[in-house]
Amino acid sequence: MQIRAVANSLTFRYIVKYVTVLSATVFLLQAVFYVYFSYTSFKELGDSVVEELETLQLVYRGQALAGVEQYIADQRSSPSVNRFYYLVTDKSGTKVTGDLPVAPRYREFDDGWLGFEMALQNWGESVDVDFLARPMDLGDGYKAMVARDYADIVERAELVFRTLVRVMIATLILGITGGFFSASRALKQVEQLNKEISRIVRAGPGQRLQVGGDKGYIGALATVMNQMLEQMEALMQGVRRVSDNIAHDLRTPLTRMRNNLSQLRDRPDRVAGGQLDQIIEECDELLSSFNALLRISALESGNRLSGGHDVELGALLRDVVELYEPLAHERDIALVLDAPQPQLCKGEADLLFQMFTNILDNAIKYTPPRGHIRVQLRTNASGVGHSVLIDDSGPGIPLGERKNVFRRFYRVESSRGEHPGHGLGLSLVQAIAQYHYGTVELASNHPGLQVWVHLP
Amino acid sequence: MNVLLVEDDKQVGDFIVAELRAAGHSCVHALDGEAGQQAAVGATYDVMVIDRMMPRMDGLELIKFLRKSGNHTPVLVLSALGDVDDRVQGLHWGADDYLVKPFAMVELLARLEVLHRRVSLPGTDAPTKLVVEDLSMDLLRQYVQRRDTPINLQPREYKLLEYLMRYAGQVVTRAMLLEHVWGYHFDPQTNVIDVHVSRLRQKIDKDFEQPLLATVRGAGYRLGPELVD
Numbered sequence: 001m002q003i004r005a006v007a008n009s010l011t012f013r014y015i016v017k018y019v020t021v022l023s024a025t026v027f028l029l030q031a032v033f034y035v036y037f038s039y040t041s042f043k044e045l046g047d048s049v050v051e052e053l054e055t056l057q058l059v060y061r062g063q064a065l066a067g068v069e070q071y072i073a074d075q076r077s078s079p080s081v082n083r084f085y086y087l088v089t090d091k092s093g094t095k096v097t098g099d100l101p102v103a104p105r106y107r108e109f110d111d112g113w114l115g116f117e118m119a120l121q122n123w124g125e126s127v128d129v130d131f132l133a134r135p136m137d138l139g140d141g142y143k144a145m146v147a148r149d150y151a152d153i154v155e156r157a158e159l160v161f162r163t164l165v166r167v168m169i170a171t172l173i174l175g176i177t178g179g180f181f182s183a184s185r186a187l188k189q190v191e192q193l194n195k196e197i198s199r200i201v202r203a204g205p206g207q208r209l210q211v212g213g214d215k216g217y218i219g220a221l222a223t224v225m226n227q228m229l230e231q232m233e234a235l236m237q238g239v240r241r242v243s244d245n246i247a248h249d250l251r252t253p254l255t256r257m258r259n260n261l262s263q264l265r266d267r268p269d270r271v272a273g274g275q276l277d278q279i280i281e282e283c284d285e286l287l288s289s290f291n292a293l294l295r296i297s298a299l300e301s302g303n304r305l306s307g308g309h310d311v312e313l314g315a316l317l318r319d320v321v322e323l324y325e326p327l328a329h330e331r332d333i334a335l336v337l338d339a340p341q342p343q344l345c346k347g348e349a350d351l352l353f354q355m356f357t358n359i360l361d362n363a364i365k366y367t368p369p370r371g372h373i374r375v376q377l378r379t380n381a382s383g384v385g386h387s388v389l390i391d392d393s394g395p396g397i398p399l400g401e402r403k404n405v406f407r408r409f410y411r412v413e414s415s416r417g418e419h420p421g422h423g424l425g426l427s428l429v430q431a432i433a434q435y436h437y438g439t440v441e442l443a444s445n446h447p448g449l450q451v452w453v454h455l456p
Numbered sequence: 457m458n459v460l461l462v463e464d465d466k467q468v469g470d471f472i473v474a475e476l477r478a479a480g481h482s483c484v485h486a487l488d489g490e491a492g493q494q495a496a497v498g499a500t501y502d503v504m505v506i507d508r509m510m511p512r513m514d515g516l517e518l519i520k521f522l523r524k525s526g527n528h529t530p531v532l533v534l535s536a537l538g539d540v541d542d543r544v545q546g547l548h549w550g551a552d553d554y555l556v557k558p559f560a561m562v563e564l565l566a567r568l569e570v571l572h573r574r575v576s577l578p579g580t581d582a583p584t585k586l587v588v589e590d591l592s593m594d595l596l597r598q599y600v601q602r603r604d605t606p607i608n609l610q611p612r613e614y615k616l617l618e619y620l621m622r623y624a625g626q627v628v629t630r631a632m633l634l635e636h637v638w639g640y641h642f643d644p645q646t647n648v649i650d651v652h653v654s655r656l657r658q659k660i661d662k663d664f665e666q667p668l669l670a671t672v673r674g675a676g677y678r679l680g681p682e683l684v685d
Contacts, residue, residue, distance in 0.1 A: 255558030259475070262562060262674050280674045287558075288643060322612060323638060326651040354642035361645040425645055 011186045015179025023172050030164035037160055041153040045132060046113070052084050052146045053136045060138040068138070069097045084146050085131065091141030100147055106133070120149070130154070189218040196222075206233060237301075243408075244297050251290045258283040289422040293408065296424065299351075299431040308346040308436075313377055313386055313455075314339040316349060320356045321375055324364060332369040339377035343386050345455050347436045355432040358425045359390050359451050365421070366394035366449070384456070391450040402442040406430045429453075457481040457572050460501040462492030462518065463534065464510045468557070472505070475561045481568075489513020496522055501529055502572045505564070508535035508546070516549050523550040530571035532564070543641065562675040566627045573623055586621040589681055591660060591668055593621055602660055612637070613656050620669065620679040629676035653677055 006012055059067045065088075072086045076099060087098035095102045106114040114133045119126045133147035193209070200207040208229060209222040258280060265276040321337040328335035345352075356375075363373045371393035378387040397405055397412060404410050411423040426440075429451075433440045438455040459481055463469035469485050476483045484501070486492040489510045496504065496518075504522075508515040519531055533551040546554045552574075553567050586593040591602045598614060600607040609617060615637050620628060630649045635641050653669065661667045670678050 252558050255560065256471070259471070259561045262560070263478075265674070277673055284560075284674075291643060319638065319640070323648055323652075326655055327646070327648050330651055350641045353640040357642060357644060357648075361648075365646070421645065 006180060006184045006187055009183045009187050012179055012183030015183060016176060019172060019175030019179060022175065023168055026171055027164075027168055030168065034157070034161055034164060038153075038157050041157065042132075042150070045148060045150055045153060046134075049084070049132065049134050049146050049148050052148075053134060053144065056086075056144050056146065057136065057138055060142070060144075065096065065142065068144070072097055072099075084148050085133075087145040087147075088138070089143050096142065098145075100133075100145065114145075116147075189216075193218060193222065197225075200229070240297055240301065244294060251287065251294075254283055254287055254290070258287070285422070289424060292422065292424040292428055296408065296428050296431045299428075299435045304434070305347060305436050308348060310344045311347045311349045311352055312342050313345050313352075313388065314342045316352055317356060317375055317377055317388065320353060320360060323357065324360050328364055328373065331364060331367075333364060333367050334372040335364075336372065336374045337376075338374060341377075341379065343377060343379070345386050345436075347455070351432045351435065355429050355453070356388070356390070358429050359453070362421075362425055363390055363392040363394065363449070363451075367392045368394065371448075386455045388453040388455075389450060390453075391445040391448055393445070393448045396444055396447055396449040397442055399444075405442070406440070457568065458500075458502045459483045459568065460486065460492070460495055460499075460504045460529075462486045462489065462495075462504065462510070462515070463507045464488050465507070472561075472564070475565070479565055489515065489518050492518055493521060496527060496529070497525075502575075503568050504529050504531045505568070506531055506533055506551075508533055516546065519546075519550050530575055532567055532571060534559075560675075562627065562672075563629050563631065566629045566632060566676060569626045570623050570628070570632065573626065586618065586624075588621050588624040588679055589666070589668060590664075591621070593618060600660075602664060605663070607659050609656075609659065612652070613659070616652060616656055617660070617679075620677065623679075625678065625680040627672050627675050627678050632676070 056068060056071065059071045063070070068088060072088070075083060075086070085098070085100050087100040087102070088096045089102065090096050093102070100118070106116050108114055112134060114135065116131050116133065117128050118131060120129045129149045129151050131147040131149050133145050135143055135145040138144045196209045200209065208226045261276055261280050261283065265280070317337060317339050321335060325335055360373070360375065367373055373390065373392045376389045376391075378389060380387055401412050405412060405426050406429075408427045409423040410427075411421070430440050433453055433455070436455055438453060441452040441454070443450040443452065459476055461469060461472055461476075461483055463472065463485065464487055466487070469487070473483045473485050484495055484499070486495045490512045492504075492506065492510075493513060506515045506518055510518075515533060515535075519533070522529070522531070530552045531550065532553045532555060533546040534555055534557055535546070536557045543554050552571055555564060555567060584594070584596050586595065591600070593600045595618070600609055600614070600617065616633065619633065619637050630644075630647065631641075633649055633653075634644065650671075653671075657667075657669045661669055667682065668679055670680075670682060672678050
């Protein structure tokens with residue numbers, strides 16, 4: 001399966017869109033969570049600082065400055081990692097006690113909050129740490145400031161943020177991979193359907209779709225399409241049956257008429273003998289049309305060739321060319337056969353002979369005097385199957401008409417009246433080729449017509 | 457010619473009987489397979505015309521029975537089915553010729569006469585020489601001459617003339633020529649056969665007063681002295 005085909009498929013593109021929207025939503029939720037987390041963390045920090053200040057004030061009120069000094073000393077010696085830092089100054093702003101420098105460079109926040117950066121010794125290394133601080137009057141001109149570093153909060157926030165980003169990337173990757181696989185699965189089904197439909201186009205409307213064991217939407221689609229094919233086939237059969245019945249029913253009275261006419265002609269008084277001959281000839285033409293029509297129907301509606309005999313195409317074509325050589329000679333047309341190697345083909349010799357004579361008959365009919373016709377038996381490059389090419393120097397068939405000429409009773413407008421024929425010759429050619437699992441193609445011979453018959 | 461017709465369609469059968477009698481032949485008409493079987497066993501005929509699809513006994517069954525019981529009267533099968541398979545099957549079971557309905561009466565008559573002629577030729581051994589008036593064909597040396605003039609023929613022209621000479625004096629249809637001279641059973645869109653015949657005519661009739669190869673309108677050809685009405 002081609003990656004490009006999958007990437008371009010509707011399912012994949014849909015899933016990519018879906019995953020993108022999903023990721024954006026997840027991201028938004030995560031951002032809200034992150035903001036909430038940071039906010040509550042800082043609020044807790046702030047609250048703890050305010051609480052500590054209040055404790056200091058209580059201590060000051062109870063035990064005066066000495067108590068505060070004692071309290072701060074106690075706190076400093078406690079093993080807690082995230083501890084508070086203190087500064088107590090007197091009226092003149094001189095440091096009385098505490099472990100913060102007198103005037104670090106503050107950044108002022110709202111509501112009397114201050115922020116500053118200070119180097120701390122951590123495992124013997126000097127690390128710059130951000131602090132959040134709040135000053136407070138203790139009374140008697142003494143001022144206290146409690147600070148707390150928030151590196152841990154930042155760290156945790158960063159951890160949360162990284163986790164969120166990873167979750168999002170994972171969502172995207174998993175979503176798109178999943179999308180790729182489900183798209184390729186859907187595409188496989190569509191491709192199978194495509195193959196099945198192509199098979200039906202080749203083999204004719206009698207075939208049905210076989211989409212193996214799929215109960216999903218492709219299976220449902222196949223069922224509907226099979227119903228459609230059934231209707232189509234029924235309609236086609238109906239139309240065909242009507243024309244067959246007409247041909248069949250008219251054939252018998254026509255034959256009787258022909259027999260009566262020939263009796264009439266053989267009577268001794270010979271009334272209007274010439275006219276009778278003409279009527280008999282026209283009867284024969286009608287009969288041959290009906291016969292051709294019924295033969296085409298029999299070939300198309302019945303089973304295709306099963307088994308068949310070995311037919312040597314080279315010899316068969318020699319016979320065809322030999323049969324038509326005098327006619328070509330009479331019309332001053334050069335008829336050449338090129339069949340260097342014998343080629344065996346499974347088939348019915350009579351039908352194949354009929355097919356090639358029909359093609360050659362047309363070629364002779366449409367090629368002007370001093371023209372040429374070549375019949376070539378070619379070996380296919382692949383070594384499988386046989387190709388027969390019959391080309392002429394006649395007027396050819398316009399591109400737009402090439403499909404139509406295989407239709408029953410269809411005749412190229414310009415040849416109507418000019419050339420005799422019932423418009424069934426090429427229909428029969430196609431029916432015979434298809435009966436042998438082969439195809440017929442028309443191409444331009446620049447100028448003229450090329451008729452290709454491909455047989456398996 | 458004494459003909460047994462086994463045909464269940466009364467209308468078609470009556471018509472064939474009338475036509476055969478008008479052409480100077482005698483004819484017995486059996487209306488189904490079993491009646492045909494009794495008639496075939498009870499008397500001898502020159503040729504038999506047997507319909508393919510019949511009640512009680514199928515045409516092919518009847519032919520199988522006749523051949524098994526040692527009856528080798530030539531049989532022409534009539535059939536509404538024109539399939540290749542049908543034709544091959546019919547000939548396989550011992551029919552000598554096959555005609556698809558509906559058919560032109562001239563075609564049936566011509567074929568019956570040829571079938572009759574084939575068995576009634578004097579000396580069933582293969583002849584070595586064919587003679588029609590002053591035209592003669594030496595089958596061993598493949599040599600043709602008219603009076604004392606040798607006639608040079610292409611292989612297919614030779615086969616064509618041979619067939620016409622074997623059934624000299626009889627009407628031979630185009631379809632019969634295609635089947636027996638060319639060996640293919642098919643419907644030509646144009647009368648290609650006519651061109652071959654006129655070539656042959658050029659060679660055998662051109663320098664002679666009496667034409668031997670005549671076209672029978674609406675039927676085919678006849679080799680032999682000109683018939684005077």
